[in-house]
Amino acid sequence: MRRTFNNLSTNKQVKKVLSAVFIYCILIIVSAIFFFPCLWLILSSFSKTGSLYDIEGFFPKEFSFDSFIKLFTDTSQYNYPMWLLNTLIIAIFNCIFSTLLVIGTAYTISYFQFKSRKGLMKGALILSMFPSFMGMTVIYILMTQFNIVNNIWGLILIYSCTAPLGYLVQKGFFDTIPQSIYEAAKIDGATNARIFSTITLPLAKPIIVYTALTSFAWPWSDFILPKLLLIDKNNWTVAVGLMQLQQNEFSRFAAGSVFIAIPIVVLYFFLVKYMVNGMTAGAVKG
């Protein structure tokens, strides 16, 4: 009796240990899969010659910081610092305008019950089902006809004005603020404008941060629209510029990529907290 009992318990423990080992193995493999391409890119950026063909397998023949240095010094053909500046300007203004427009739209649709509300929401849904390409092609056509938009303000304008269509996440957040808080404020004597500024905005800090950060990060990774819109190479963003680079100077491309990838990845780590933990306002309940 006793012996079998012991066997059973060790059996169970063995099973447990085996499954733990199994799980960790999978985790290690998965992490490796995710990490290796990034690793390769980082290593390539340290290649001395800067050409793809001098990289054996995953490791460059020779290591140096040259590519990084050339990024910032050799600006005749590939003006990386200029691209950085352009993208920074776009990112900052997009952050400001988009956040204002999206938060305003999401709050309004969440809070006010007006007649055309359902209609507007359905309209936004339908608009978002058209391939985003259609709009871009139009702008491209207009540009080739009139040379209209060739500067970064056009890009900022387009980003900001199409941002409100993506209001759903923010609206979901505003939906979680209990109506009774607004009602109490109305009874206390607040106008709707005052409610928005003294009650909604303070409670909305998490989602405002989320919107600001995502709209700041977007111009750094968007490629197609800037490529269509920005002809003059002095107006290029980092994305457009790097794609020009990759044909000829691979390790410079890798270096430039690594350089901007780092802050973006750091930014995303902050955002993950919001995405995983959910975004509840935590209005206090009795």
Added chain:
Amino acid sequence: MKRFFKNIAIKTNNTYVNFINFFKVSNINVKASMALMGLGQLMYRQIGRGILYLAIEILGIVFFSLYGFHWLVGLITLGTVEADPWTGLEGDNSVIFLLLGLMSLTLLILFIALYISNVKDAYKTSLLVLKGEKIPTFKEDLKDLLDKKFYKTMLFLPLLGTLIFSVLPIVFMILVAFTNYGDTVLPPVLVDWIGIDNFVKIFSLGDIGPTFFKILGWNILWAVSTTLLNYVLGLLLAIILNKKVVKAKFFWRLFPILAYAIPGFITLTAFKFMFAQGGPINQYIIQAGGSAIPFLTKDGTWWARIIGLLINAWLTVPSVMLLATGILSNINNDLYEAARIDGAGSFKQFKDITLPFVVFATTPTLITSFIGNFNNFGVFYFLRGAIESDGYFASNDTDLLINWLYRLSIDNTYYSIGAAISLIIFVITSAISLIIYIKSPAYKKEDTFR
């Protein structure tokens, strides 16, 4: 079906009857506003509103007589005078005509809407007078914009922006799909309306037709398989990471997030080089004694497709994992404990508790990700953008409809065909998503928190 049409007939009849009633019932002020915008309001001593509406009417009439009407005509004709370099004649630019005509049409619709609002406004005021209530002054109306009608103030800018930068371009492209704009027909050559000819070309045999169907088939196959693959892998990853035995969860999550955070064009380009004919992976294969695999080259049809699938998984699984992690944390632990007491093993628990819950919670995202994958431009653009295959009209064997769209429009100026394809994409994706969305349980419960 029959009931549907019957309802429409009843509704139109009702609207007609209502309108006749309305006309009979409305008093002199409302009729005045019907005749001349703002007149009824002025008769009610609403100076501010009256002048505003009157000004709109005047502006509207001036605009349409000077420009609007011509532009509308231009919308229909798309230009009549061809440019002649010999005589130096400027000629009509069809594209500009299309654009201006569209703008004019929009303004016309806007004007009609304002007219209707003018009549409705007069009617509402007449009801107020009948009930013996006070007519609000203009100042009070303005204050309302900051209070009861605050939503109007807030939505004005976003609506304007969306109208100009989203609605107008889409309508413009829809119109282009029915012209012959593109290829040889570019301004200063006049563009004409050709009805559904573009669509006929796409669906029939000829240059374009076969390519269209080949790409469509692959597109659907791609969308289904990548969505499923990403979903399953993401869910599995989330479950594994959620298990109690895993320590330092945050550390393990770093790696997928790394893959997710780096901008797509960078990683896709890196993959392109990694899987190139002479790239590192093939180098190792050669070293190990095999022969170079044509992962992404012109001949590697099915290799390229599989690699594309795997790379897209690499890019998308992290976000699915994050979403699933959030949902998993919402599942009540009591359910699992009850199941354990009932004797269910871990697989059964997964099948009966986890899976239904997560599927229910993610059905809407499944649809959006299906559409997103259907139109996933980036993957094959960056991986195999430069390659054209035989038997394909301006395309290759891994292109999706949207890649083909890009090539046609931007690389090759076949604008009208491209626009027609955009429309087809829209019809397909919207039909699929509407069907699934309406059938899903999540659809019915939009405002449940309130």
Added chain:
Amino acid sequence: MANVKLIDVCKVYNGKVRAVSDFNLDIKDGEFIIFVGPSGCGKSTTLRMIAGLEEITSGKIYIGDKLVNNIEPRDRDIAMVFQNYALYPHMSVFDNLGYSLKCHHEKKEIIKEKVENVAKLLNISELLQRKPKELSGGQRQRVALGRCLIRNPKAFLFDEPLSNLDAKLRVQMRSEISKLHKQVKGTFIYVTHDQIEAMTMGDRIVVMKDGFVQQIDTPTNLYEHPINVFVATFLGSPQMNIFKVKLENNSLIFDDKTSLNLSQKIINKMIDGYNDKPLLLGIRPNDFDLSDSKDYDFKVDKIDLIEKLGNETLLYVDLPGREESTIISLKMNIVDDLKGPIYLKVNKDRIHLFNENNESILKINEYNFINANLKLNNDNLIIDEKYQIDNFSKKSISDITNINSGYIRVDSNLFTLKKENDNDYQIEVKIIAKDIRSNSNVYFANKVKDNIRITFITNKDINYEVNSKVKLFVSLNNVSVCDENKNILMVNDDILKPIIDVNIKQFSKEYYIITNEKPFAKRNKYLLIEKIYDLNNKMILICKNQNQENLTLRIDKNDDFFNGMLIYTKYKKDKTK
């Protein structure tokens, strides 16, 4: 502080769902009134309409003397405590309390002073700098109360404030709110689904069901004289037992042939015409008593269950006429377990009888119908040969050429005690009881002569002994005159113009009537319906035409052209009322 009046208030959602129907109530200044009923009965909706958080579909609400239908909540000068308190989570207690003053642009020093005063009053001075999530449930409720107090509003509204508290805290807060009411002397309007809260806290209770008011009265009156089965079983714990019986010559027969004789008092109170008819008998658990085999009403062989509660014992037994167990409450501690057979006696003066529409057939009405001698002299109506209403035919709804006797219908609130005056109608009454909670000055009296009960409420301090005689006065300008069938002939103070028969042909959403009949149509393009009276085979519509002239229409329901059936269904009264 001010009084609050609701007149014919209705709330309809999406043109279909009727949440509240025909709500009429006069809340006196300083009164603590409670809306009570099961979930979904419309009590919260009504409260929110008073607050301005819901639009009023039809009817009027007055706060003070101001019509507030279209006035924003902030301008109605009311304050509200929500079920979940709705404190602003990101502000400190101090800012929470001072928020409303800030919205009204008060100076900082004044805000500080007022906040500190209120905090002292409610014992929360130490909590002023904390945030809501750091407070306990009871503390949060005090802050919510403070937020109301600081504004010195005309009325305090409470939306189920105690529902989220545990039982002990609930009892404590209940007494605190009651004490606050006495301190502040404000008009409190309180919504709850808990009948115990209602019975202990209110001056008057409005019992609601499915959007309709069932009965409005003091807790004692509601308990003693429920107007229908719903009110009878809703108030009082344990619930009243309802039995199916048949009336046969002043005896109630149960289905197993047991009979119960009616007491004389009940016979006097009963409305005629129910002999041989099935009825519902209501007996409260504490109106049973143990007896012996010589004098009993029910013999019970077996007791299903005994529940000992310390100060009282509940017995569950099987009695005829009822499927579920009958609950009997005995105010004693049964030490030994009782075994059958037991003999039960019923307090026959305290039973309740209801007809098959669940209405009480004992004569207690909200309106008092005072029998009066009515005579028509030319155009004037003479009441009891003493009082005269001029131009009666013009004020009456239907054509009356001859009338002998009828009723004067008087609302309980319209009686006053005062000096004689030409236009007032005098009634001699005898006060036979005084409400126990005499602090709230609610009395009821009884007109001995006709066994008609007159209920009236007054806030004045009246020191009359039991059984003394008083004179009540009611102003004739505020009565309704009814014919023998209690159909209304003349209503309140509306000035009515002559009656016109009309066929309703067509109407649109806002209850306009459009008709093509000439010459009616010449003067009246359309009519806005303001009030509808539903008499048995007729409907009376009080309307205004487009020139704002008043018009009264009589419509025969049997009329073929009566498209107004739709109007009728919209305003159809619930039979249980």
